[in-house]
Amino acid sequence: MKQLSQAQFEFLQGVFGADKVNSGDSARKLHGRDFSGHPSHLPAVVVWPQETGQISRLLAWAQEEAVPITPWGAGTSTEGNPIPLAGGVVVDMVEMNRVLNLWPQDMQVEVEAGVGFQDLNHSLRHEGLFFPPDPGAWATIGGMIANNASGIRTVKYGMTKDYVQELEVVLPGGRVIDTGNRAHKSSSGYDLARLFVGSEGTLGIVTRAVLRLAGMPEHFLAVVAGFPSTNAACQAVTELIRHGTDPAALELLTPPLARLLNRVNGLDLPESPLLFMEFVGFSARSLEEVLEIAREVCAELGAQGFEAGLGKVNRDRIWSARNAAAETIKQTHAGLEIMITDAAVPMSAYEELIAFSEQQVTGSGQVGYVFGHAGDGNLHLVWMGDPKDPAQWQKLEQANRAIVEKAIDLGGTATGEHGVGMGKSKFMLAEHGASMEVMAQIKDTLDPKGIMNPGKIFPAASTGVHSS
Ligand SMILES: Cc1cc2nc3c(=O)[nH]c(=O)nc-3n(C[C@H](O)[C@H](O)[C@H](O)COP(=O)(O)OP(=O)(O)OC[C@H]3O[C@@H](n4cnc5c(N)ncnc54)[C@H](O)[C@@H]3O)c2cc1C
Numbered sequence: 001m002k003q004l005s006q007a008q009f010e011f012l013q014g015v016f017g018a019d020k021v022n023s024g025d026s027a028r029k030l031h032g033r034d035f036s037g038h039p040s041h042l043p044a045v046v047v048w049p050q051e052t053g054q055i056s057r058l059l060a061w062a063q064e065e066a067v068p069i070t071p072w073g074a075g076t077s078t079e080g081n082p083i084p085l086a087g088g089v090v091v092d093m094v095e096m097n098r099v100l101n102l103w104p105q106d107m108q109v110e111v112e113a114g115v116g117f118q119d120l121n122h123s124l125r126h127e128g129l130f131f132p133p134d135p136g137a138w139a140t141i142g143g144m145i146a147n148n149a150s151g152i153r154t155v156k157y158g159m160t161k162d163y164v165q166e167l168e169v170v171l172p173g174g175r176v177i178d179t180g181n182r183a184h185k186s187s188s189g190y191d192l193a194r195l196f197v198g199s200e201g202t203l204g205i206v207t208r209a210v211l212r213l214a215g216m217p218e219h220f221l222a223v224v225a226g227f228p229s230t231n232a233a234c235q236a237v238t239e240l241i242r243h244g245t246d247p248a249a250l251e252l253l254t255p256p257l258a259r260l261l262n263r264v265n266g267l268d269l270p271e272s273p274l275l276f277m278e279f280v281g282f283s284a285r286s287l288e289e290v291l292e293i294a295r296e297v298c299a300e301l302g303a304q305g306f307e308a309g310l311g312k313v314n315r316d317r318i319w320s321a322r323n324a325a326a327e328t329i330k331q332t333h334a335g336l337e338i339m340i341t342d343a344a345v346p347m348s349a350y351e352e353l354i355a356f357s358e359q360q361v362t363g364s365g366q367v368g369y370v371f372g373h374a375g376d377g378n379l380h381l382v383w384m385g386d387p388k389d390p391a392q393w394q395k396l397e398q399a400n401r402a403i404v405e406k407a408i409d410l411g412g413t414a415t416g417e418h419g420v421g422m423g424k425s426k427f428m429l430a431e432h433g434a435s436m437e438v439m440a441q442i443k444d445t446l447d448p449k450g451i452m453n454p455g456k457i458f459p460a461a462s463t464g465v466h467s468s
Contacts, residue, residue, distance in 0.1 A: 001068055001087040004044045008065065012047055012089070015057050020048040020095075031072055031082075031090040035137070035326075037337025037387055038080030038422050043070065043090040050095055052168060052176060052207040059205070060174030062089065062451050069172075070453045071201035073143025074116065076135070078326075078340045079421025081147060081200050085455035091205060093142050099123050100208070107213045108165060108182060113142030113206045129213040132157035135417070136323045142206045147419040148198035152322070155241070155375025156248040156280075157214060159417070161197045168208035169196055172447045182210055195442070200419050201453040203446045217248075217280035221287045222315040225277070225298045226270030226305040230254065230358070233273040234351035237374045239297045240277070241347075245290050249278040250375030251322055254358065257329075257369045264328050265321040270305040275374065276322055326382055329369055333384040336367070339423075341381035341400050343407030344416030350377045356406050357381050360399040366392070368399070378416035379407070405430065420457045428459050 004012070004023070012021045022028075023045040032040035049055050062069050068088030075082055084090050093114035101110035104127050111120060116138055121130045131141075135149040143149070145167070150159035166180035180186075180193035196203060227233040230252075237250050253261070253274040262269055277294065281287045291308055298306050321328070330338050345353050354370060357379055361368035367384040381403065385396045404414045404427050414420070414427040429436055440458060443450075 034077040043084040055170045056174040073140035076137035079423040081421035133160045152249045163212040166210035169204040171204040221279045223277040223308045225303040226272040228302045230273040232301040251276040252374035254370045336384040339383040342418040344378040345410045345412030349410040364399040
């Protein structure tokens with residue numbers, strides 16, 4: 001749906017106010033694509049709700065008129081998740097950004113879905129609390145819930161799903177439900193709150209969330225170690241976890257990325273397979289003990305450089321370079337588009353997946369950088385290519401497919417954290433088999449007219465398992 005009728009447009013102005021409805025070219029283009037190389041699709045109009053009641057009226061109307069609806073957080077997805085494939089209305093949540101309640105004793109906070117997680121953490125800084133999932137980019141809580149985002153600290157702190165206590169969700173048709181509760185545990189019926197986690201805006205719009213928080217540690221220790229082989233680096237990951245060092249981050253970088261980060265950021269990293277590690281603790285002494293164990297584990301595996309006790313400035317430089325790795329790769333290959341492989345496997349298979357991925361990069365002759373959240377078996381491979389060169393883009397697609405299929409064969413998943421969006425839907429049947437039919441039934445029950453973020457998660461209709 002590329003355009004709305006005058007009456008439809010006026011309805012939206014009546015609900016949201018004239019200044020919160022925009023069908024101009026620039027607003028539509030800004031909401032037509034995400035961080036990925038997936039092609040842009042423009043919505044007919046963008047709206048900026050201020051409160052849940054407006055969204056309820058919108059979804060009642062949209063179901064009645066069969067108007068496609070795509071929720072939008074910050075648009076930082078990497079699989080085309082918020083691209084409005086069928087046009088219609090994009091619902092930009094960013095103005096619903098209030099922190100509503102804080103319960104420091106319960107370590108819980110209630111927020112509107114459009115709040116940025118960094119802004120939330122900034123507002124919590126004097127409480128000694130924080131919301132740990134960190135996807136690196138400026139993302140909204142609603143987008144993180146919808147993608148079940150995680151990031152470099154997942155190895156210790158878990159994913160967004162682990163922090164969701166309670167959600168307010170507006171369903172297609174306009175019904176508003178409140179699901180979950182604030183108790184630390186509950187075995188009360190189906191866990192509907194978690195049904196919406198990872199649903200990528202295909203089941204409804206999350207408007208409010210009660211989230212768990214974690215205590216901010218007082219002491220940090222950053223370590224960088226270079227290894228003689230990727231195999232040794234991966235073994236170190238397993239051993240560090242098995243020895244109970246409880247790392248807060250364990251990131252693997254392969255030499256081409258280390259070289260790039262050195263060049264662009266003026267760093268001096270060893271240009272061998274590298275581990276970036278972070279440990280946190282309540283005292284400097286406890287961290288010294290952890291450091292000794294980490295040093296021994298790495299030495300036994302032949303680590304050549306083991307730089308520990310990095311000062312805050314160095315630590316921040318290294319972590320900000322790592323956090324910006326995807327941006328850096330994109331910026332240094334101007335004119336090309338990004339494709340990201342985000343498969344995850346059990347820890348025992350991580351080394352095999354990394355080695356296979358490095359072979360795919362070499363074999364394809366394309367630009368690709370291998371790295372990953374090694375502590376949770378999550379590979380990232382950032383490919384750069386030109387979608388306007390079909391032969392070249394196809395080579396990337398083939399290599400990406402080979403890696404994802406390998407990950408699934410190894411007992412893993414097509415996507416560790418970025419979600420399915422448009423890019424990974426073709427792998428859903430291979431990964432989920434008959435469960436896909438159950439997912440389609442859930443989708444059809446909650447969204448019988450298929451208005452919510454159409455074209456995402458489910459494979460194309462030709463596969464036989466799709467939602468209406
Ligand atoms: C440089 C870079 C690095 C990244 N690194 C990581 C990483 O380490 N880990 C990781 O997990 N991700 C990573 N990402 C991906 C991305 O940042 C996350 O997936 C993030 O959670 C997306 O949030 P967003 O607010 O941008 O949501 P959007 O991209 O706007 O939307 C994401 C999905 O959520 C839906 N949605 C948005 N708001 C709502 C709502 N209120 N209710 C229902 N559905 C909604 C959208 O329709 C879409 O399907 C990275 C992205 C970039 C650009």
